[in-house]
Amino acid sequence: MKIARNIAITVVCIILGVMVAWQYKSINYNQNAMSYQNKRAEGLMEEVIRLQKNNADLRTQLQKLQNDVRLYESAKAGSDEASKTLLEQLKTARIFAGFYDVKGKGIIITVESNIYTVLEDDILALVNELRAAGAQAISVNDERITAMTEIRDAPPYTMINKVPVTAPFTIKAIGDPEQLENSLKMISGVVENLQEFLKITIKKSDDISIPKVREDGSVIKIDLLNPVSQ
Amino acid sequence: MKKGSWFVLFLIYSILGFIISLQFRSNMSTKKEKSASVLNTERLLAQVEQEKKTQTELKAEIEQNRKKIEEYLKSYIELNDDRKLKDLWTALYDAKLKAGFTDVEGPGLVIKLDDAPSKKSDDPLLSIIHDADIQIILNELKKAGAQAISINGERIVATSEQLCAGPTIRINKEVYSVPYRINVIGPPDDLYYSLMMSERVILMRKQGIRITVGRSNKVLVEQYKKDPTKLISRLEVIGL
Numbered sequence: 001m002k003i004a005r006n007i008a009i010t011v012v013c014i015i016l017g018v019m020v021a022w023q024y025k026s027i028n029y030n031q032n033a034m035s036y037q038n039k040r041a042e043g044l045m046e047e048v049i050r051l052q053k054n055n056a057d058l059r060t061q062l063q064k065l066q067n068d069v070r071l072y073e074s075a076k077a078g079s080d081e082a083s084k085t086l087l088e089q090l091k092t093a094r095i096f097a098g099f100y101d102v103k104g105k106g107i108i109i110t111v112e113s114n115i116y117t118v119l120e121d122d123i124l125a126l127v128n129e130l131r132a133a134g135a136q137a138i139s140v141n142d143e144r145i146t147a148m149t150e151i152r153d154a155p156p157y158t159m160i161n162k163v164p165v166t167a168p169f170t171i172k173a174i175g176d177p178e179q180l181e182n183s184l185k186m187i188s189g190v191v192e193n194l195q196e197f198l199k200i201t202i203k204k205s206d207d208i209s210i211p212k213v214r215e216d217g218s219v220i221k222i223d224l225l226n227p228v229s230q
Numbered sequence: 231m232k233k234g235s236w237f238v239l240f241l242i243y244s245i246l247g248f249i250i251s252l253q254f255r256s257n258m259s260t261k262k263e264k265s266a267s268v269l270n271t272e273r274l275l276a277q278v279e280q281e282k283k284t285q286t287e288l289k290a291e292i293e294q295n296r297k298k299i300e301e302y303l304k305s306y307i308e309l310n311d312d313r314k315l316k317d318l319w320t321a322l323y324d325a326k327l328k329a330g331f332t333d334v335e336g337p338g339l340v341i342k343l344d345d346a347p348s349k350k351s352d353d354p355l356l357s358i359i360h361d362a363d364i365q366i367i368l369n370e371l372k373k374a375g376a377q378a379i380s381i382n383g384e385r386i387v388a389t390s391e392q393l394c395a396g397p398t399i400r401i402n403k404e405v406y407s408v409p410y411r412i413n414v415i416g417p418p419d420d421l422y423y424s425l426m427m428s429e430r431v432i433l434m435r436k437q438g439i440r441i442t443v444g445r446s447n448k449v450l451v452e453q454y455k456k457d458p459t460k461l462i463s464r465l466e467v468i469g470l
Contacts, residue, residue, distance in 0.1 A: 005235060012242050019246070023253045037271060044274035047405075051281035054403070058288040061457040065295035072302040079315065082306050085299070086318040091467075093325035096458045098388055101468040124365050132391035132400070136464050147330060147387045148379075150372035174464055209468065220328050221377050224415055227323075228333040228450065 097220065098146045098213040102137050104174040106208045107181055112168040112199040120151045120158060122194055126171055127151075129190045133183035135173040137210045141165040144213040146220060161219045177204040289455065330385045330454045334378050336415035338449040339422060341367070344409040346438030356437045359408060361394040363439075366430045367412070368392070374424035376416040378451040382406045385454040389461055402456065409440075413452075418445045 071081065094100060109126060111118050127145055130138055138145040143160040150159070157164035173180055184191045184202055191200055213219050307315045326332050343364075346357035368386065371379060379386040384401045393400040398407045414421060422443065425431055435441055 009235070009238065009242070012239075012246075016242060016246055016249075019249055019253075023249055023256075026253065027256050037268060041271050041274060044271065044278060048274060048277050048281060050405070051278065051285060055281060055284050055288060057457065057460070058285065058292065062288055062292050062295065065292060065299065069295050069298050069302075072299065079310065079312055082303055083315055083318060086303065086315065086322055090318065090322045090325055092458055092462065093322065093329040093331055095462045095465060095467060096331075096387070097325065097329035099325075099328075100465075102465040103468055104464045104466050106464075120369065121362070121366060124369055125362065128361065128365050128391055128393070131389050132393045136389060136461055138388070145388060147390070148372050148376055149388075151369060152373050176464070221375070222327050224336040224338075224377050224417075225327060225332075225334040225451075226336055227327060228335050 098137070098144045099215055101209065101212050102174065103207065103209045104136075105177050105206050106135070106172065106174040106204075107177055107184075108203045108205055108208065109171040109173075109184070110168050110199075110201050111171065111194075114197060114199045116197040117155075118158070118167050118169060118198055120153045122198065123151050123158070123169060123171070125190050125194070126184075129184055130171070130173045130175070130180060133175065133180045135175040135180060137174045139172045139210045141170055142211050144211060146213050148220060149213075161213065172208050172210055174208055174210060177206075293455075329458070330378065330387050331458070333453045334415060334451050335448050336377070336451075337418050337447045338376075338413070338415040338445075338451075339418060339425070340444045340446060340449055341412040341414070341425070342409055342440075342442045342444075343367075343412070344440040346440065357439065358397065359399075359410065359434075359439060361392045361399060363430060363434060364392045364399060364410070366428065367425065370424045370428045370431070371412075371414050371416065371421055374416060374420040376414050376421060378415045380413045380451045382411055383452050385452055387454050387461075402454075413449050415449050415451055 068085065095102065111122065111126070123140060127138055127140070140151070140160055143149070143163055143165065146161075149161055152159040154164065157166055158169075159165075181202060181204055183189070186192075191202070194200060303319070307319055327334070343359055345359055348357075364381070368379060381392075381401050384390070384404060384406075387402075390402050391400065395405065398405045399410070400406075422445065425443065431441065
């Protein structure tokens with residue numbers, strides 16, 4: 001009788017132990033699953049907001065075009081309108097390609113060698129960070145950064161647009177000064193990482209001038225580009 | 231003895247009862263909350279799909295209107311035989327080609343990049359493609375004389391960023407995930423050797439990242455499709 005009771009208690013205790021362990025795991029699992037779902041929802045929310053902003057931009061772009069189309073359809077558009085439209089498009093395209101000297105608000109970064117020398121990858125990283133922060137025009141030592149501008153280590157020089165330049169590097173960018181500075185100074189951002197090895201200073205300015213790119217066919221080449229008929 | 235064991239049994243059974251009810255409640259509550267958050271996720275997914283659909287429609291409509299205006303201008307210039315307008319048209323054609331506002335075709339490479347197959351590399355951070363990898367590859371192509379580049383259909387212009395955001399990369403403010411397809415027009419041999427001899431590319435291949443390169447005489451590089459006026463709004467032209 002005594003033995004039977006002891007066995008019974010032992011069995012119950014074992015069951016109890018297994019249940020406690022199982023419950024612990026189960027609750028943990030449930031909590032993990034929930035936080036995963038929440039994270040996923042957060043990411044999706046951001047995606048929706050980004051797409052909505054994008055679509056709003058597209059709508060204004062479309063509206064502008066539709067107005068132009070209406071103007072042409074009504075046949076009221078004469079030589080003046082046509083040349084106005086063409087001139088506007090021409091100016092936009094040429095500013096966009098980097099064929100004008102431009103000025104505006106922005107920031108000036110200077111980069112000097114410290115423990116290490118400045119390499120092409122360092123300049124690339126800084127330029128890319130400026131682009132991501134909305135910079136509209138960028139130059140390095142007064143060489144305009146265009147779509148096809150290369151940055152090449154060629155010690156003791158760095159070649160930019162096939163022109164040799166040397167440290168200290170002065171990177172100028174036109175854009176929202178606050179946004180540019182915040183993005184660069186972000187904790188564990190590009191500048192903080194590079195500052196371990198290089199000397200970097202950042203200065204905001206309301207009057208930054210950035211020179212145009214040479215237009216002699218040496219930087220922006222188009223001889224291999226065949227327009228696809230639209 | 232008898233009294234003591236009664237007490238032990240009482241204790242064990244009360245704990246058992248408590249645990250059963252706790253487990254039951256935990257399961258119930260997560261089931262309820264889980265279904266709510268799953269519902270939420272599904273709703274958001276549907277919304278993303280909807281916005282994407284709208285985006286495609288808007289883009290198509292913009293393209294249509296742009297073509298219409300182009301046609302009007304073209305026929306107007308032909309009809310009126312206006313010298314000044316014809317010169318303007320030619321200048322615009324040239325500027326658009328240089329700015330990246332034209333779909334272009336030419337000799338070059340099509341490069342495909344994909345993350346390393348899982349478990350190939352010990353460090354998961356090394357087995358995926360980062361923004362710096364793309365920047366360095368683009369720079370190598372530019373060194374070798376690239377004339378036009380696009381990534382997954384996004385034309386690379388002067389202000390195009392390549393930014394890592396988790397497993398995706400942002401280009402021209404659009405988000406893309408692997409595989410990445412880089413189309414580049416330029417001297418194919420120079421592009422190929424500049425790419426393959428790049429230390430970074432050699433390292434990436436060692437980590438198991440999949441890079442395939444195809445040569446072609448007819449690589450298509452798409453035009454910049456967004457509103458360019460937004461990207462020059464802060465620029466004041468000097469001396470115009």
